[in-house]
Amino acid sequence: MRGRLFKIVMGVVITVSLLTAHFIQKTINRERGEMGLTRLEVLENAPPILAFTTVALGGFRGLIVNILWTRMTDLGDQDRYFETIQLADWITKLEPTFAPVWQWQAWNLAYNISIKFSDPLQRWHWVYSGIKMLRDEGLTYNPHRPELYRELAWFFQNKIGYYLDDCHVFYKSYWAGEMESLLGKQIDWEKLLNPTTEEDKEKVRRLKEEFKMDPAFMKKVDDTYGPFEWRLPDAHSIYWAMMGLEKCTGNKKYDLMALRRQIYQPMLLNFHRGRLVENQFSQGFEYRPNLDAIPNTDRAYLEFADADPEYRDHILKAHKNFLKDAIYFLYTYNRISESAKYFREFAKRYPGQSLLTGDPTATPEKIALDEFVVERVEEDVRDNSPDRVRGIVEGLLFQSFHTLSLGEEEEASGYAAIALKVWQKYDAEMQKGDEAIRDRVGLPPFQSMRTEALSQFLSLADERVPLMADALRQRLNLPPRKVETPSATTTPGPVNSQSSTNSVNP
Amino acid sequence: MKQILAIAKLTLKAAFRFKIVALLSLFLVVSVTALPLLIKDDGTARGFIQILLTYSMGLTVTTLGLATLWLSCGILARDIEDCRIQLMVVKPVARWKIWMGKWLGILILNAMLLGGVGMVIYGLLEYRGGRLNEDQKFVLENEVFVARGSAKEAAIDLTETVEEIFQDRMRQSSLQDVDHAQLKKQIFEMLKHQFQLVPQGMMREWDIPLGVNPAKLRDKPLYLRTKFIAMSHNSTFDDTRTFPMFWEVGPMDSPQSWRVVMPMTPNVFHEIEVPPNLLDENGHLQVRFINNQNETFYFDVNEGMEVLYREGGFLANYLKGLLILFCWLALLAAIGLSASSFLSFPVASFFAVSVLILGLSTGTMSQVIEEGGITGVDHETGKVEERGVIDHISVFFFKELKKLTEVVLDFSPVELLSEGRTVTWWMVCKAIVQIVILVGGVFVALGVYCFSKRELALPSGGQG
Numbered sequence: 001m002r003g004r005l006f007k008i009v010m011g012v013v014i015t016v017s018l019l020t021a022h023f024i025q026k027t028i029n030r031e032r033g034e035m036g037l038t039r040l041e042v043l044e045n046a047p048p049i050l051a052f053t054t055v056a057l058g059g060f061r062g063l064i065v066n067i068l069w070t071r072m073t074d075l076g077d078q079d080r081y082f083e084t085i086q087l088a089d090w091i092t093k094l095e096p097t098f099a100p101v102w103q104w105q106a107w108n109l110a111y112n113i114s115i116k117f118s119d120p121l122q123r124w125h126w127v128y129s130g131i132k133m134l135r136d137e138g139l140t141y142n143p144h145r146p147e148l149y150r151e152l153a154w155f156f157q158n159k160i161g162y163y164l165d166d167c168h169v170f171y172k173s174y175w176a177g178e179m180e181s182l183l184g185k186q187i188d189w190e191k192l193l194n195p196t197t198e199e200d201k202e203k204v205r206r207l208k209e210e211f212k213m214d215p216a217f218m219k220k221v222d223d224t225y226g227p228f229e230w231r232l233p234d235a236h237s238i239y240w241a242m243m244g245l246e247k248c249t250g251n252k253k254y255d256l257m258a259l260r261r262q263i264y265q266p267m268l269l270n271f272h273r274g275r276l277v278e279n280q281f282s283q284g285f286e287y288r289p290n291l292d293a294i295p296n297t298d299r300a301y302l303e304f305a306d307a308d309p310e311y312r313d314h315i316l317k318a319h320k321n322f323l324k325d326a327i328y329f330l331y332t333y334n335r336i337s338e339s340a341k342y343f344r345e346f347a348k349r350y351p352g353q354s355l356l357t358g359d360p361t362a363t364p365e366k367i368a369l370d371e372f373v374v375e376r377v378e379e380d381v382r383d384n385s386p387d388r389v390r391g392i393v394e395g396l397l398f399q400s401f402h403t404l405s406l407g408e409e410e411e412a413s414g415y416a417a418i419a420l421k422v423w424q425k426y427d428a429e430m431q432k433g434d435e436a437i438r439d440r441v442g443l444p445p446f447q448s449m450r451t452e453a454l455s456q457f458l459s460l461a462d463e464r465v466p467l468m469a470d471a472l473r474q475r476l477n478l479p480p481r482k483v484e485t486p487s488a489t490t491t492p493g494p495v496n497s498q499s500s501t502n503s504v505n506p
Numbered sequence: 507m508k509q510i511l512a513i514a515k516l517t518l519k520a521a522f523r524f525k526i527v528a529l530l531s532l533f534l535v536v537s538v539t540a541l542p543l544l545i546k547d548d549g550t551a552r553g554f555i556q557i558l559l560t561y562s563m564g565l566t567v568t569t570l571g572l573a574t575l576w577l578s579c580g581i582l583a584r585d586i587e588d589c590r591i592q593l594m595v596v597k598p599v600a601r602w603k604i605w606m607g608k609w610l611g612i613l614i615l616n617a618m619l620l621g622g623v624g625m626v627i628y629g630l631l632e633y634r635g636g637r638l639n640e641d642q643k644f645v646l647e648n649e650v651f652v653a654r655g656s657a658k659e660a661a662i663d664l665t666e667t668v669e670e671i672f673q674d675r676m677r678q679s680s681l682q683d684v685d686h687a688q689l690k691k692q693i694f695e696m697l698k699h700q701f702q703l704v705p706q707g708m709m710r711e712w713d714i715p716l717g718v719n720p721a722k723l724r725d726k727p728l729y730l731r732t733k734f735i736a737m738s739h740n741s742t743f744d745d746t747r748t749f750p751m752f753w754e755v756g757p758m759d760s761p762q763s764w765r766v767v768m769p770m771t772p773n774v775f776h777e778i779e780v781p782p783n784l785l786d787e788n789g790h791l792q793v794r795f796i797n798n799q800n801e802t803f804y805f806d807v808n809e810g811m812e813v814l815y816r817e818g819g820f821l822a823n824y825l826k827g828l829l830i831l832f833c834w835l836a837l838l839a840a841i842g843l844s845a846s847s848f849l850s851f852p853v854a855s856f857f858a859v860s861v862l863i864l865g866l867s868t869g870t871m872s873q874v875i876e877e878g879g880i881t882g883v884d885h886e887t888g889k890v891e892e893r894g895v896i897d898h899i900s901v902f903f904f905k906e907l908k909k910l911t912e913v914v915l916d917f918s919p920v921e922l923l924s925e926g927r928t929v930t931w932w933m934v935c936k937a938i939v940q941i942v943i944l945v946g947g948v949f950v951a952l953g954v955y956c957f958s959k960r961e962l963a964l965p966s967g968g969q970g
Contacts, residue, residue, distance in 0.1 A: 070869045074869070079733070079774050079775045080921075081548060082547065082548045082550075082552075082553035082556045082557050082924075083557055083560065084548070085546045085547065085548055086545050086546045086547070086557060086561075089546050115746045115771060116771055116773070116774040117771065117774075118748045118768075118769045118770050118771045118776070119769075122549075122550075125548070125549045126548075129549075164746065165746045166746040166747050166748050167746070167748075
């Protein structure tokens with residue numbers, strides 16, 4: 001009797017279990033499909049061993065992944081990282097089409113583990129491992145997943161390009177060095193697209209095989225949204241975002257807004273700091289505004305706004321802010337007519353809207369271009385962004401040298417005085433923070449910035465308006481230009497980089 | 507004993523006859539040799555050797571472990587199923603001797619395979635290490651290919667201070683109704699916390715007795731293993747910061763003291779190489795951290811500072827590590843044999859693998875205990891908020907099971923070897939007692955009992 005009852009109970013349990021499995025199977029299968037855990041289609045670009053492994057392991061893949069993931073977490077808790085790259089490799093290979101796994105693992109390497117090391121080179125190894133994981137493998141198996149392109153672009157923009165990491169300067173210099181070894185200081189598109197010498201062919205091969213970049217597509221990116229400084233990470237951020245758009249457009253399953261944002265945000269950065277200049281005094285790189293990128297940046301904003309009705313207002317808001325910057329930067333670099341052009345564009349596109357934060361009356365109809373610029377100086381210094389403040393100081397110094405060469409000494413002194421005031425105000429803000437923050441986002445001494453700006457101004461003037469350069473040299477009692485080497489930069493005396501004696505004299 | 511040895515010999519012969527030894531040896535040697543070509547390391551020579559050591563030993567113990575389970579389940583169960591066992595039990599040999607003989611046979615087989623593959627791994631490590639440049643060799647010889655002892659500061663005794671503060675508080679205010687033990691505990695925690703903090707402009711000194719004759723460490727470098735937390739971390743940037751930490755090692759106010767400023771990141775262990783001959787005459791090492799940063803640092807009393815020093819060579823350490831691994835294999839053999847003593851081969855295999863999986867699920871056990879149950883976990887709190895009977899039972903069950911598995915798994919020879927730390931004889935003895943004698947003994951007793959009581963000549967072949 002007891003045995004019979006037992007069999008009946010077991011029978012009921014089995015029936016209930018089977019029925020439950022029947023009802024939830026469809027949901028589970030759908031969710032597995034959505035997450036990329038079940039592959040009905042053939043795994044793209046995978047080597048035979050990977051394709052075989054993922055199929056042969058069947059349902060055990062999930063179990064193995066769990067074990068590996070647990071091990072990775074345990075080792076991380078113990079600060080043991082030497083296995084992490086291998087474990088991440090296995091985990092991603094076992095779930096090659098599950099994009100969030102690639103994202104998480106790459107993020108873990110580049111963001112979480114890298115900061116555990118104090119040596120910048122070791123840190124870079126981890127950051128670059130994250131980039132390689134996405135670029136060399138994640139995208140190979142998931143060429144149509146926009147979130148992976150977006151993540152890769154973000155790594156370039158944020159981890160290398162931004163100031164959040166203590167070692168960001170090292171990352172930028174390292175990356176710039178890598179790119180310079182392939183592309184040179186100034187990119188030669190002809191050589192890149194049609195290499196003839198063995199050396200150029202080798203460089204293109206490395207670019208394609210090691211960095212997974214297509215020269216023709218680089219040219220397309222540069223023509224569409226550039227010009228870019230390809231030694232800077234922002235250009236690469238835009239490259240991968242644009243590649244993502246190209247590969248994923250037409251895939252209605254995913255939202256491509258994140259990719260578009262990943263283009264126009266770095267474009268703004270490219271405009272703010274997209275020109276790389278070697279500082280002959282500090283033997284390092286410095287970043288300058290890339291004013292030539294303004295027309296394409298302007299166009300990109302408008303294109304993306306039209307392409308995305310849902311986010312149109314959001315993009316146009318960003319465009320409005322970009323225009324304010326463009327007007328201001330062009331003005332401070334003495335490109336008054338271009339500045340006026342964008343001022344008019346602002347008035348036309350955003351009539352009745354304020355140019356200044358906190359002052360709703362400062363509309364293009366009510367204030368003039370000159371007035372806007374003066375008010376803007378105050379606003380910008382409050383902003384505390386080193387790129388913008390540096391750009392303003394340099395623009396004002398350029399303006400100062402320009403007017404001085406024309407003999408307008410009072411005006412020149414005025415610009416120089418504003419520049420110094422801006423520098424002092426920013427420096428005073430920085431002095432309130434600790435030393436690490438000053439090192440990270442502080443500006444060079446004013447005198448050093450002035451000398452560098454003078455050097456650049458003379459270099460530019462020697463090339464374009466030699467007489468103006470001569471006049472300025474004469475007014476500043478500098479040695480005359482060397483006629484036999486007209487392109488050579490006339491450098492002023494050595495700079496005391498730590499000098500605190502800042503002069504108002506232009 | 508002769509009878510046991512004779513049966514062990516027969517077991518070994520069977521293993522050789524079925525080509526298990528040849529196949530396993532070939533598989534292990536090929537796998538271990540090919541491993542360096544497959545693994546991805548962290549880019550450092552030290553990391554490469556560590557991962558090579560970890561994975562080759564891990565692969566060996568996993569392969570041998572599974573093979574042991576399979577063999578031990580099969581060797582007895584198959585004998586029973588094929589009635590071969592009847593030829594043995596009709597002889598004047600006690601059943602427990604048959605059981606022990608088979609166990610011993612599997613142990614000898616494991617010892618041979620583990621020893622052989624262990625030698626291959628050792629040779630491979632030596633070969634790989636030998637190809638590195640001198641700087642990398644120095645790092646390996648002092649940080650991986652070595653047996654390093656560990657010393658920490660003596661535990662702080664705050665009993666008197668706690669008592670003083672407690673009495674003072676009692677005098678100052680009316681705390682008669684307060685739980686005295688709880689108050690003392692709070693005072694102790696407060697003092698401990700203060701003890702671990704190093705505010706700006708302050709110094710923290712560790713006086714660490716190494717417990718060895720200083721002459722033994724003459725001209726040998728020491729290593730400080732330290733970890734700290736920067737207390738004012740409150741932004742993403744702060745997490746990436748590197749602090750120039752000022753260290754002084756050696757007797758106080760001595761010209762021989764070694765000073766260094768090391769760029770260090772918080773929340774992670776760092777190893778600092780310290781020049782030799784800085785111990786005082788009592789074999790103590792004084793380490794001082796001088797906080798000249800605009801920051802307060804926290805050094806945990808347990809893991810904030812540790813000194814690692816050379817205690818011996820790698821080979822002896824490696825052999826001790828292999829001995830602990832061998833203990834695990836002995837336990838697996840006992841589990842497999844005891845399962846096959848009362849179950850058929852497929853069921854015994856399933857049972858043995860289940861026990862193994864259960865033993866390796868300590869992570870899940872800890873999670874259940876931490877979450878307080880197995881039913882609906884609140885994603886906000888990470889706990890089971892409304893605990894039912896099932897949750898209480900599961901937590902109790904997993905707590906006890908975890909205690910049991912920890913008796914077996916409370917050893918990490920591979921981790922110790924990869925970090926260049928000493929596997930002590932105490933650990934080896936403890937492993938033999940806990941894993942083989944205590945837990946293994948239970949399975950041996952169970953297996954011998956079941957095998958002795960089993961009817962082997964049933965028409966069904968005596969299958970359970």
